[in-house]
Structures are given as structure tokens and as C-alpha cells.
Amino acid sequence: MEKQYAVYILANQNNSVLYIGSTSNLESRLAQHRQKLITGFTAKYNVNKLVYFEITNDVLAAVARERQLKRWRRDKKERLVERMNPDWSDLMEIPPLRSG
Numbered sequence: 001m002e003k004q005y006a007v008y009i010l011a012n013q014n015n016s017v018l019y020i021g022s023t024s025n026l027e028s029r030l031a032q033h034r035q036k037l038i039t040g041f042t043a044k045y046n047v048n049k050l051v052y053f054e055i056t057n058d059v060l061a062a063v064a065r066e067r068q069l070k071r072w073r074r075d076k077k078e079r080l081v082e083r084m085n086p087d088w089s090d091l092m093e094i095p096p097l098r099s100g
Helices: 026-034 059-071 074-084
Strands: 005-011 018-023 049-056
Touching: 005 026, 005 059, 005 074, 018 026, 018 059, 018 074, 026 049, 049 059, 049 074
Parallel strands: none
Antiparallel strands: 005 018, 005 049
């Protein structure tokens, strides 16, 4: 089985802040964002709702697509999300792990 890579867009609860990333394990990366294990932008702005993703078997294609999306204007990113997810629902409902 070939390795798969995901390009994804996260939003905060009211969809006012977007984050674009890529990973070889979307479920694990989303859990890291939700537990704030990845410090920085997503932790600071509570950006942890998966609103869009694409899957590919080509790591270079995933990185190139991530870079492409990051260059897009906000309105173009919103249209992309709305084609897959018109309600901006969380596409991966994973409760955060509780410590202790």
C-alpha cells in the first residue's frame, strides 16, 4: 500500500482564521493541533476544526499544493472549502485526549 499525504485546511470555531498544512497522517496531525502540541499559530488562535482536505500518494505534490493554497486570496480558499464542505462542518470529529 502506498503512503498517503494530506493537504488540509483548519479553521477556528467561527471560521474567521484559516490554517493550511500538509501531513502524512491527517488524524494524528489533527490530534496534535487539538491538544495544542504544535505550538504557534494554530494553538494561539484555536484553529483546530478540519474544514477541507485533499489526499495524494505523492509527497512532492502535497507540498506543492500546500504552497499553492497558501498563496491564494482568502475568498478563493473559502470557495474551495465550500465546494467540499458548504456548512464548514468539522470533517473529523476527534475529541481531544484528556491528560491525567
